[in-house]
Amino acid sequence: MIDIKNEKVMINGHERMLYGGELHYFRVPREEWRNRIQKIKEAGCNMISTYIPWIWHEQEEGKIDLTGYTRAERDLNSFLKLLYEENVYCLVRPGPYVMAELKQEGLPDWVLDKYPEVIARKQDGQIHPTKVVSYMHPKFLELVSKWYKAVCEIIEPYQITKGGPIIMFQLDNEVGMLQWVTNQADYSDITLNYFRDYLIDEYKSLDNLKEKFRVNVSSFEEFAFEYTLNQEENYALPLHYEWGYFMRNYYKKYINKLKEIAEGYGIEVPFVVNIHGFTTHDLSKRGIAYPIGISQLHDTAEIDKVVLAGDYYIGNVNYDNYHDIIIANAFTKAVQSDKQPLFSAEFQGGCISDIPRLQPSAFDLNTRICVAHGMNGLNYYMFAGGENYEDIGLFGRRHEWQAPLSSKGEEREHYYKIKYLGKMFRIFEKEILSTKKATQTYLGFYPDYYMTEYFNEYTKDMVNKITAYRDHFGFNGVIRGLTVANISYEGYNLLKESEILVDKIPSLWVLTTDWMSADIQMKLLRYIKNGGKLVLFPTVPTKDFDGKDCTILLDGIDIEFKDRLHVRHELNVKGMDSVVVSYSESYQGDNIETIAVREKDKTEDITAFSKYVGDGKVVVFGVGMEFDFHYKKQVILDIAEEIELKPLVDKTDNFLEVVIREDENSKKFVFIHNYDEYARKTKITYKGQLLFDGNEIMIPPRSGVMLPINCLVYDDIVVNYSTLEIFDIIKDNKAVTLLIKTFGQGEILLTSKKYLPLNYDEIWENEDGYSYKVTIDSTDEVFKLILANRENIS
Structure with a gap:
């Protein structure tokens, strides 16, 4: 049995940290499947994930091969049997869309060729540039149902x-992605009929x-079709957001329909919805656009038994982009169940x-960061390279993917990094899952600011400004500053609760931007x-998002x-001069405490202030500031101090990231990450307490450590602390x-009644047994630290 609760996956009554790898049976020779499965297991993985491409199994309508009678690599039944024999969990991903670098994103050619009516349409009635389907088209759902019946x-x-x-x-897979990347929604008659019904319900x-959109129409039908297809400036802004809310609802209907079909064919396990959004910027990758995918699939989180999951492609992790991963974690968690x-x-x-x-x-770093910040399950995509047989590949025959295992099964260098981490997570699995990230504040996630997947001539100015604010002043500004300052945050969905x-x-x-709905402004004011x-x-x-004046917060x-x-100018922030920013706004009002002023006039142009309102306090930082100079960390710390926040962790090296996972008692994991090309060292104080008995910890270049405090490692052996990383255990009777x-x-401090280190520096007895300092x-x-079983010592 499987259950999802308490931020954990429970399988047959046991808490499990999912550590998986993507293996595409349809890209690997049938006789080599077991070899790849075993190598993935040897890397510490307990799960294998695979797409099940419709394009591969039903190349002609009605002729579905899932048992390998046309080709051995189509024998899904035998692949699943191997997973059973090898005692490894499985995530199945049967589409209908799988993407997976396949032609038509995994749909068979005949679906689009024989049934062109299912293809989405542009506003002018032409076929969508990606030929994505209208998800809720009855014919498409009928075809999907037949596919699901066979595969289920x-x-x-x-x-x-x-x-x-x-x-x-x-x-x-990645529902809404093809529409977003082309700035082209689906305006087929089927979708517009759903929009009409949505408007009637709303x-x-x-x-x-008529009042909402300031139009004179004779029917909902007329507005849904004529006014949507031929937009005009006077109602473009409200329609932009109404269409976005509708699409969230529409995607939810589609996912829910697929779930109903699957359940009708006997599927009982939880369902996964995969979120898209990490993008490539020249030779680097960023997560700045990832929340657009979260926004698109926001409403699917409301579906029972659905687990939201993210696509995390950050490229080479460094000091300048690692915060994107942390923000992605925070925003995903804010929306999910x-x-x-x-x-x-x-x-x-x-x-x-x-x-x-x-x-x-x-x-190594990407994995460490995500686990440190609360991730309890991940699946490496890809784990094994392969070959696109029978011309199904979008990028040709080869599908190497820089994967840990090559198409020939050879182990690449990062295989060993993943294996190392897999061993470590396995020995501390239960202890890790019993802890949560130590959090001191929250970062508001406003999904409507990421409803920017579409724009037109009338809405592009608003979309561009919102995008600029959230990217430059959010991701690359204050939020990055919070991360670098080691102020620990989680996300909070501003739409989630009343x-x-x-x-x-x-x-x-x-x-915030110039636009915010009245209900969210009122909610924030009540909060203060x-x-x-x-x-x-x-x-x-x-x-508000209709473009009307709305000054509830102001x-x-x-x-x-x-x-x-x-324009670029300089501020004085709490006595720090020459803080360079690209935007600021000045305010006036009674009973405000000045935080920042423009340098040219320190007495009148107040650009940031704090003020008590009701029983709470507001800090307005009316400054567009990118975190492009390290001195700006002090600005972030000054703002945090205004709301009585200081970093939970003090460290003697400020360029290291330190994250704590802890339970309600004294159990902790201290994650320390070094993004530089040279070793760093630090002492750590947490909530005023010096950890590790004041010992200095050395962190290797471009890596990290996960250090346990008061954690059970085996039997009754408790690691009270260790300044070095324990990554595996060898056990025998002695x-x-x-x-x-x-x-x-x-240095390592251990406590045990049953085991004795063969070499130790100090020993003392306590109520839990004997403590040993080594x-x-x-x-x-x-x-190798050997602990002998006392029963075998004469």
Whole structure:
């Protein structure tokens, strides 16, 4: 059985950290399947994921091969049987869309050739440039149902609920992505009919519709078709957002329909919905656009038994982009069900091309960062390279993907990084899952600011401005500053609840633009008055999304705008001079405490301030500031101090990232990440307490460490602390050997009644047994700490 609860996956009553790899049976010779499965297992993985491409199994309508009678590599049944024999979990992904670098994104040619009516249409009636289908077209759903019936007959008996390996079933893939990347929605008659019905449900009467959009129409039908296809400036802004809300609802209907079809054919396990959005910028990758995918699929999180999962492709991790991963974690968690763990169904295991050339450190750091920040499940995509047989590949025959295993099964360098981490996560699995990221504040996620997948001549100015604010002043500005300053945050979905509870969200940082809906402005104002501490940046909204004046926050805070400056200039922030910014706005009002002023006039042009409102406090940082100079970290710390926040962790090296996962008692994992090309060292203080007995910790170049505090490692052996990383255990009847990665001198403190280190520096007895302090100073890469079973010591 499988259950999703408490941010964990429970399988047959046991908590499991999913550590998986993508293996495409249809790209690997049938006789080599077991070899790849075993190599993935040897890397510490407990799950294998695979797409099941419709294009591969039904090349002619009605002739579906899932047992290999036309070609051995189509024998899905035997592949699933191998997974069962090898005792590894499985995530199946049968589409209908799979992407997976396949032609037609995995749809058979005949679907589009024989049934062109299912293809989405542009506003002018022409075929969509990607030939993506209208998801809810009855004919398409009929064809999908036939495909699901066939594939589910194979999948159904292999579910974990039937004693098999399959623990999850993905519904479609990256829904909405093709529409977003082409700036082209689906305006087919089928979709517009759904839009009409949506409008009727939303507005009830035609008069309400007319008032909202300031149009004179004779029917909902006329507006849904004529006015949507031939937009005019006077209603373009409200229609932009109404269409976006409709599409969220439409995608939810589609996913829910697929779920109903699958359940009708016997699927009982949880369902996965995969979110898209990491993008390539020249030779680097960023997560700046990833929240667009979260916004598109926002409403699917409401579907029962659905697990949201993200695509994480960050490229080579460095000091300048690592925050994108952390923000992606925070925003995904903000939207997903409270029960589910953070999970990435496509976690960077390589890259489709050989540019950029990914370094082993990229996989090491990316994994460490995500687990540190709360991820309890990930699946490396791809884990094994392969070949596109029978001309199904979008990029030709080869599908190497810079994967840990080549198409020939050869182990590449990053295979060993993944294997190392897999071993470490396995020995501490239960302990890791019992901890959560230590969080001190929250970052507001406003999905409507990411409803920018489409724009036209009338809405592009608004879309461009919102995009510029969230990218430059959010991702690359204050939010990056919070990350670098080691102020630990989680995400909070501003759409999720009617009230923001102060005891749950004591402080909140919200990126704002000129536009914000009246209900969200009112919700934030109530939050302040009820005792919340709110930071707004880089502006205070003055309009709603219809373009109408809406100054609820401005009026509630009781301040006025003076002016706005859109050129590079300098500020004085809490006495720090020459803080260079690209935008600021000045305010005036009573009872405000000045935080920042423009250098040219330190007495009048107040660009940031704090003010008590009701029982709470607001900080308005009316500054467009990118985090492009390290001195700006002090600006972030100054703002944080205004709401009584200081970093949870103090460190003697400020260029290291330190993250804590802890339980409600004394158990902790301390994650330390070094993004530089040379070793760094630090002492760590957490909540005023010096950790690791004050020992200095050395961090290797472009890597990290996961250090346990008061964690059970085996039997009754508790690691009270270790300044070196314990990554594996060797066990026999006489002794337990801890394998420890050495990098400089280290120290480990252990407690056990049953086991005794063969060498130790100090020993003392306590109520839990005996505590042993062991100093490790070895030139070997791995130190073996042997603990003998006392029963075998004469």
